[in-house]
Amino acid sequence: MILAILLLMSVVLLSVWGVQNLSAYLSLFTLCYFAASFVFRPKRRTIDFVGLGLLYYSALSIAIAFGL
Amino acid sequence: MAGHRLGEALIDIQTIIIVGLLYWLLQEEQSNAYLRGWLSSNFPLGLYLLSPLTVAAISGTLLFITVFRIAFFVTGKDSALVGGEVLYLLRRQGKHLRELVSTKATSTSALVLASSGAALTLYSYFIIQVVPFTALGISCIILGFTIISLPRHTGGGPGMRAMLQGASRGVEALLEQYNVEKATYLPPVEGGEVFAYVPLTPDIGAVSLSEMRRAPKALSGNGQRAMLVYPVGSELGKILEFQDGLSLEERLKYILIESTEICSRVMVEETGNAIVVGMEGANVDVQGQKYRRSLGSLPSSIAACVIAALHDKPVTLLEERKMGDRLIARFQLLE
Numbered sequence: 190m191i192l193a194i195l196l197l198m199s200v201v202l203l204s205v206w207g208v209q210n211l212s213a214y215l216s217l218f219t220l221c222y223f224a225a226s227f228v229f230r231p232k233r234r235t236i237d238f239v240g241l242g243l244l245y246y247s248a249l250s251i252a253i254a255f256g257l
Numbered sequence: 258m259a260g261h262r263l264g265e266a267l268i269d270i271q272t273i274i275i276v277g278l279l280y281w282l283l284q285e286e287q288s289n290a291y292l293r294g295w296l297s298s299n300f301p302l303g304l305y306l307l308s309p310l311t312v313a314a315i316s317g318t319l320l321f322i323t324v325f326r327i328a329f330f331v332t333g334k335d336s337a338l339v340g341g342e343v344l345y346l347l348r349r350q351g352k353h354l355r356e357l358v359s360t361k362a363t364s365t366s367a368l369v370l371a372s373s374g375a376a377l378t379l380y381s382y383f384i385i386q387v388v389p390f391t392a393l394g395i396s397c398i399i400l401g402f403t404i405i406s407l408p409r410h411t412g413g414g415p416g417m418r419a420m421l422q423g424a425s426r427g428v429e430a431l432l433e434q435y436n437v438e439k440a441t442y443l444p445p446v447e448g449g450e451v452f453a454y455v456p457l458t459p460d461i462g463a464v465s466l467s468e469m470r471r472a473p474k475a476l477s478g479n480g481q482r483a484m485l486v487y488p489v490g491s492e493l494g495k496i497l498e499f500q501d502g503l504s505l506e507e508r509l510k511y512i513l514i515e516s517t518e519i520c521s522r523v524m525v526e527e528t529g530n531a532i533v534v535g536m537e538g539a540n541v542d543v544q545g546q547k548y549r550r551s552l553g554s555l556p557s558s559i560a561a562c563v564i565a566a567l568h569d570k571p572v573t574l575l576e577e578r579k580m581g582d583r584l585i586a587r588f589q590l591l592e
Contacts, residue, residue: 192403196396204389214392218399231407239402 191229195221212250219247265330272323276316283312308385371401417517418540421489421555428486428552429545431476432457437551441591442488442565442572443469450491451562454571455551456483466571466591488552490562499566508563509534519556520584530590532572534560539584553577557586564588 199217208214222243286292286307296303305311374397381390438456443466445451454469461482472483490512493499499508506525513519513536521538539556552558553574565572571591578585 193400196399197393200389200392200396203392209388211388211391214388214395218392218396222399222403237406239399239406243399 192222192225195225210254212247212254215243215250216247219243262330265326269323269327272319276319279312279316283307283309305385305387305390310384367401367404369401370404371398374398374401418519421517421519421559424489425545425548425555425558428488429548431484431486432547432551433545435547437547439573439575440486440488440551440553441469442561442574443485444565444569444571445494446470448495450487451494451565452485452491453488453552453558453561454483455486458482469571486552488558488562489555490559493559493562494566505532505564505567508567509560512559512563513539513556517559519559530592532564532588532590534586534588536560536584536586538582553586554584556584560586561588564590 196218199214199221203214203217222240226237226240286296286304293304296307374394376394377397378391378394381387381394432455435457436459438459438461440453440455443452443454452470452474454464454472464483469483469485472485473481474485476484493512496511498511503511505527506523509523509525513523514521519540520536522536524535526533526535534557536556539554548558553561554577557574557577561572561574568590573589573591575587575589577587
């Protein structure tokens with residue numbers, strides 16, 4: 190629930206600020222996801238594939254954005 | 258009657274006018290650069306609402322509803338009655354849907370959320386090219402997969418196990434001085450508790466269900482042949498989630514893995530009145546001897562309560578075998 194609120198708030202805030210870069214959204218999602226995971230430390234049935242995927246794609250998009 | 262007809266006709270005409278206006282607005286937006294610029298600076302959402310696909314979707318839905326309304330009106334059928342029939346059919350499907358959602362460990366609702374998110378992402382990114390909607394779709398995908406990766410119910414752990422073992426000590430103290438035999442788990446009556454009928458002497462013989470239910474719940478002295486005890490899982494039949502048509506395996510997973518963490522995996526095999534439950538990583542070490550001899554180990558005792566409540570039949574634990582970290586319990590449903 191907290192994660193849902195955080196993600197929705199991220200989308201609303203960035204769209205209100207007129208951000209048109211998808212990597213910015215992805216990076217904020219990653220930040221929210223890991224913040225929520227760190228605070229609540231939920232048990233998982235599987236490995237944290239969502240976190241790994243987010244980390245990979247946000248790192249990739251940041252690298253592309255900085256021309257690395 | 259004439260007023261009703263006039264009302265129907267007005268609603269249908271209004272719908273058709275709205276569709277026409279939408280189409281006119283779409284044409285105007287595509288040909289009028291000033292209108293597009295105004296929308297872009299004052300009402301950006303209007304640009305998305307006036308995209309051809311959105312207009313087609315809204316108009317299609319409105320026309321679909323109108324066509325049905327006209328068809329009902331012409332044929333004289335009562336749309337409320339048809340709607341009632343549809344709702345009745347949906348209610349009948351509800352039970353099957355609940356079974357589907359609850360018996361599939363991957364949680365169908367989470368998959369629906371993730372798939373809707375994927376559809377929204379693809380539509381927003383490739384067709385209407387709106388970044389916030391794309392991000393919204395991605396957030397739905399993240400939420401869907403996060404739900405899938407989380408257990409349905411949190412709780413349990415060493416504290417819960419310790420409390421359950423403590424709860425079994427009360428029964429152990431009661432049975433300590435008797436040479437107890439295998440117990441029979443009795444199904445709950447009208448949503449009540451599961452009882453265990455514990456023979457206190459070896460020569461108890463065949464006893465009917467009604468006789469078992471009449472056995473005393475306390476020790477009354479010498480010569481008592483049997484008694485009813487509250488097993489550790491006596492209240493499990495009252496769990497609300499169990500009203501939704503969960504299968505036996507799902508119920509056992511819910512209790513033994515997700516709620517109490519007594520074991521890490523559960524497998525169930527049902528053949529007629531025989532039920533075999535395999536439990537991986539089951540902890541059976543710390544427990545009273547009498548409880549274990551009569552009612553079984555803690556995981557098996559809890560499983561027996563769940564089986565009795567689900568099948569609404571008396572259950573007895575025939576045997577338990579520990580193979581490595583696996584516990585295999587064989588139950589028999591009694592008629």
